[in-house]
Amino acid sequence: MSVSVKVMYSLRVLGLPPGATAPEIRSAFRRLARTCHPDVAGRQGARKFEQITGAYTFLKGLTQEELRQGQLQEDGASRNERNEPEAFRWGWKRWEKALTWRQKRKERLKAEQGRKERLAQEREEKIRQKREASVESVLARGEKAVENLLLLMEQETQKCNVQDLLLRLSSEVPRVRHLALSRLGTLANRPELLAATLRLLQRWDIDDKTARLVVSLPLAGENHQTLAEKLAGRAQALPDSLLMHLLRLQNSSQTLDRELMERYLQKASPTGIALILRYWPQETFVSSSVLLDLLSRKSEVVLVPLLSIMKQRSVPCPEGGREYLTAHLSHPNVAVRIWAKALLSSCEDSGPFPPL
Amino acid sequence: MNGSRNRSVTIGIDLGTRNALCAYMNGVRPVMIPNRWGRISTPSVVGWDRGWVVGEDAVRLSFRGSYPVWWDLKRKVGGEFQALCGEKNCTAQEILVPLLCALREDAEVFLGQFVSSCVLAVPAIFSLLQREAMVRAAEAAGLREVRVINEPTAAALAFGREGRFLVLDFGAGTVDVSVVESEGGVWQVLESVGTSKIGGYDFDLALAEWLRERLRLPDLSPEDPRWRTLVWEAEALKIALSSCQSYDWVPPAIGGTGEMGGAGKIGEAGEPLKGEPLKVEREDLERMVRFSIRRVVHIVRRLWTRHEPEHLLLVGGSSRIPLLREILETEVARPERLSLCAEESIVAGAALCARIGDGRLLLDILSGDVGFLRDGQPEILIPAGTPVPFAARASFMPARSGKVELPIFQNMGDAREERTILSLLTLNVEANVEVEIHCSLSTSGLIHFVLRQGSTQVEMPLFSLKRDILASAPSSGGQRIRDLKLRLTPLEILCSAEQVERLHGLVRQVENIKDGGVSTEILEGIVKDLEVALS
Numbered sequence: 001m002s003v004s005v006k007v008m009y010s011l012r013v014l015g016l017p018p019g020a021t022a023p024e025i026r027s028a029f030r031r032l033a034r035t036c037h038p039d040v041a042g043r044q045g046a047r048k049f050e051q052i053t054g055a056y057t058f059l060k061g062l063t064q065e066e067l068r069q070g071q072l073q074e075d076g077a078s079r080n081e082r083n084e085p086e087a088f089r090w091g092w093k094r095w096e097k098a099l100t101w102r103q104k105r106k107e108r109l110k111a112e113q114g115r116k117e118r119l120a121q122e123r124e125e126k127i128r129q130k131r132e133a134s135v136e137s138v139l140a141r142g143e144k145a146v147e148n149l150l151l152l153m154e155q156e157t158q159k160c161n162v163q164d165l166l167l168r169l170s171s172e173v174p175r176v177r178h179l180a181l182s183r184l185g186t187l188a189n190r191p192e193l194l195a196a197t198l199r200l201l202q203r204w205d206i207d208d209k210t211a212r213l214v215v216s217l218p219l220a221g222e223n224h225q226t227l228a229e230k231l232a233g234r235a236q237a238l239p240d241s242l243l244m245h246l247l248r249l250q251n252s253s254q255t256l257d258r259e260l261m262e263r264y265l266q267k268a269s270p271t272g273i274a275l276i277l278r279y280w281p282q283e284t285f286v287s288s289s290v291l292l293d294l295l296s297r298k299s300e301v302v303l304v305p306l307l308s309i310m311k312q313r314s315v316p317c318p319e320g321g322r323e324y325l326t327a328h329l330s331h332p333n334v335a336v337r338i339w340a341k342a343l344l345s346s347c348e349d350s351g352p353f354p355p356l
Numbered sequence: 357m358n359g360s361r362n363r364s365v366t367i368g369i370d371l372g373t374r375n376a377l378c379a380y381m382n383g384v385r386p387v388m389i390p391n392r393w394g395r396i397s398t399p400s401v402v403g404w405d406r407g408w409v410v411g412e413d414a415v416r417l418s419f420r421g422s423y424p425v426w427w428d429l430k431r432k433v434g435g436e437f438q439a440l441c442g443e444k445n446c447t448a449q450e451i452l453v454p455l456l457c458a459l460r461e462d463a464e465v466f467l468g469q470f471v472s473s474c475v476l477a478v479p480a481i482f483s484l485l486q487r488e489a490m491v492r493a494a495e496a497a498g499l500r501e502v503r504v505i506n507e508p509t510a511a512a513l514a515f516g517r518e519g520r521f522l523v524l525d526f527g528a529g530t531v532d533v534s535v536v537e538s539e540g541g542v543w544q545v546l547e548s549v550g551t552s553k554i555g556g557y558d559f560d561l562a563l564a565e566w567l568r569e570r571l572r573l574p575d576l577s578p579e580d581p582r583w584r585t586l587v588w589e590a591e592a593l594k595i596a597l598s599s600c601q602s603y604d605w606v607p608p609a610i611g612g613t614g615e616m617g618g619a620g621k622i623g624e625a626g627e628p629l630k631g632e633p634l635k636v637e638r639e640d641l642e643r644m645v646r647f648s649i650r651r652v653v654h655i656v657r658r659l660w661t662r663h664e665p666e667h668l669l670l671v672g673g674s675s676r677i678p679l680l681r682e683i684l685e686t687e688v689a690r691p692e693r694l695s696l697c698a699e700e701s702i703v704a705g706a707a708l709c710a711r712i713g714d715g716r717l718l719l720d721i722l723s724g725d726v727g728f729l730r731d732g733q734p735e736i737l738i739p740a741g742t743p744v745p746f747a748a749r750a751s752f753m754p755a756r757s758g759k760v761e762l763p764i765f766q767n768m769g770d771a772r773e774e775r776t777i778l779s780l781l782t783l784n785v786e787a788n789v790e791v792e793i794h795c796s797l798s799t800s801g802l803i804h805f806v807l808r809q810g811s812t813q814v815e816m817p818l819f820s821l822k823r824d825i826l827a828s829a830p831s832s833g834g835q836r837i838r839d840l841k842l843r844l845t846p847l848e849i850l851c852s853a854e855q856v857e858r859l860h861g862l863v864r865q866v867e868n869i870k871d872g873g874v875s876t877e878i879l880e881g882i883v884k885d886l887e888v889a890l891s
Binding site (some may be wrong): 030034038136139141143163164167172 | 391392451457462464465468469470472500537539540541542546620662716719720739741742743745746801813850851852855858859862865866868875878879881885886889890
């Protein structure tokens with residue numbers, strides 16, 4: 001293609017008259033880009049955009065003289081176009097002729113058709129059945145494909161979601177972790193996300209907001225159990241609300257896991273211990289080794305609820321517990337002293353009377 | 357945050373050599389996102405202390421002792437640079453990940469929702485390789501959808517007025533000069549050149565070196581906390597000297613933490629270190645930077661005379677240097693201020709770009725020729741200055757059978773003199789059968805190369821195109837589905853009522869799937885099969 005022809009072609013692509021100037025070309029390119037740039041029109045426009053970009057890049061590199069060359073060529077072309085009306089009239093006559101010929105042919109065909117009609121009807125019935133069967137198979141294939149696609153897309157989005165959540169659960173910024181926890185929803189039951197949640201709880205300080213969010217996670221029964229078991233070692237750092245949730249203390253419908261509660265008792269903070277003791281089931285009490293361990297504590301936050309519960313439920317004092325109780329008689333806290341005394345006296349009630 | 361709560365937000369990120377900024381669109385206005393330290397700009401600094409440390413924490417870490425801390429990462433992206441972090445060797449791109457992660461997290465905290473798409477502004481002179489490295493880093497940082505735009509273009513977008521302007525982006529690490537023309541909501545880049553050899557950070561280093569000599573300190577290694585302190589001070593001094601003629605600088609008590617000798621040794625040279633101020637004149641600084649600034653002005657003047665724009669816009673922190681304004685005013689034109697702060701305009705533009713489509717369109721260009729080497733001869737496939745996206749084809753006839761190696765390159769640099777090899781494609785070919793080369797460039801300036809002969813082909817997926825967010829506008833499939841429905845109408849007459857019902861159900865399902873293409877293809881397959889079955 002010679003340069004002048006290419007100039008003409010390119011100008012036409014941009015919808016410009018011959019002899020356009022460089023600013024006009026830029027302007028036209030922009031105007032067209034507005035309608036077909038992939039940012040605006042999506043993939044539909046890509047082809048067209050490529051075309052106008054090609055034309056634009058070509059024209060951009062030309063000088064004004066070269067652009068004018070296109071104009072000369074165009075003038076020549078438009079002279080030829082002036083002959084067009086005549087050619088058109090000639091064309092019309094021919095068209096008319098063709099029309100009449102077609103009409104005759106149509107009539108002939110109609111007669112022929114009448115003869116064939118019956119035959120055709122029978123054939124059609126057969127074809128119709130065959131057709132229906134094939135349509136059926138096409139539809140089934142299509143439905144299957146769409147179904148597969150939907151499934152695939154769902155998996156894809158879920159994978160993306162899981163990745164997003166995993167990344168954010170391991171963030172160092174507390175508020176990002178909160179955001180992730182609040183977005184977990186039922187996905188929390190997926191093993192990798194459960195593990196990430198667990199890592200989060202083990203690694204960072206658990207503030208109230210984290211605790212609240214973990215409590216509201218819709219965890220399945222066994223996942224709840226694993227989380228509770230794995231967190232036993234960190235019982236000391238767990239806020240009360242989370243502790244209650246993990247041990248299902250407030251949930252009256254379920255029986256409490258006593259073994260787990262004892263493990264928590266050994267690690268939990270004083271307030272946590274008090275909390276667990278308060279919810280301890282009626283008919284039994286802590287095993288004697290754990291009880292001894294608790295009795296040896298010094299904090300009144302543990303001792304007051306412990307001793308009072310022991311008294312209320314008349315728990316027998318374990319072997320060796322008496323020494324601790326006696327020691328608590330001189331505890332700085334008055335409540336501890338009173339409860340220790342009461343317990344000691346009830347212990348003695350059951351045993352032989354000591355000399356007063 | 358009105359209205360933006362429910363849909364996903366795209367943030368704009370300007371990851372500069374010295375500082376990184378983040379912004380998002382609140383309604384029609386770009387809003388800066390503050391970081392965890394309560395500031396708008398985060399130092400682009402990453403350190404390693406048994407774990408990643410970023411931003412201001414990393415700055416503090418570098419003053420504390422000789423930890424590995426990287427200050428100048430952006431210019432090393434996509435290059436050979438490697439550093440030891442813990443036990444692993446990391447590239448610059450990998451070291452950037454924690455920084456981008458921190459930016460994302462700050463945005464998430466600020467916006468109260470997950471952020472997984474962004475518009476990343478990079479210097480116009482970044483090669484395709486560097487762009488790809490940046491995108492990879494952003495992806496690793498959890499920003500799944502990344503759109504890359506050029507910094508000067510972003511600044512022009514933020515400027516918002518019509519006309520033709522020259523944007524000089526003089527940042528800490530790079531100089532970018534672009535001529536942008538805007539008309540009727542379309543921003544078109546006409547030309548952009550630049551260099552990464554000049555930057556404000558280099559001025560800081562030069563001034564720090566000068567200060568070191570004035571203080572008669574021994575040569576300091578780049579990791580030395582005393583050197584870091586000096587550079588930090590030099591930056592503050594440089595900024596101060598932009599608004600005054602001379603400055604009484606009080607040298608900090610750079611004691612050091614041992615290793616290099618401690619407090620006692622610094623004083624050895626006899627120079628008093630404590631308390632006594634050092635007078636630094638603006639001329640002292642200007643002597644050091646004059647040559648570099650001359651070079652910048654030279655680039656600006658060249659473009660100015662070629663395009664004769666109406667406005668001269670300055671962005672980037674180093675554009676505040678009075679000497680630059682002075683020379684530009686006498687030799688080129690009076691620079692205009694953006695209404696925004698010079699540093700913020702780029703990120704504001706990036707945020708605006710995230711909303712492209714509603715009345716605003718950006719026509720960016722390729723900044724360096726892309727081509728391939730054939731028998732050592734370079735052959736240019738896409739010339740610099742071509743508006744993106746673009747696709748090009750070429751072909752050649754191999755003379756003999758065997759392995760063909762085709763290096764793909766890009767010419768970069770001020771005068772397009774540096775040649776970067778992007779990738780090497782190898783294909784086993786037969787003699788005298790045409791080999792086709794397809795190359796497509798996305799809106800973000802990311803490239804995809806295919807070398808094909810018959811059915812064998814090899815690709816260069818520097819980056820897969822489908823991840824380009826803005827390339828797949830939501831409306832893309834609509835027209836095609838309408839066309840397909842039209843084709844279905846005559847076919848329906850031939851089906852039974854029950855089948856028609858099922859067909860309609862399928863079409864409805866396809867219409868509801870928003871995946872940009874695959875579902876439409878399925879529908880097209882169904883239509884074709886039906887046409888065959890019913891013919």
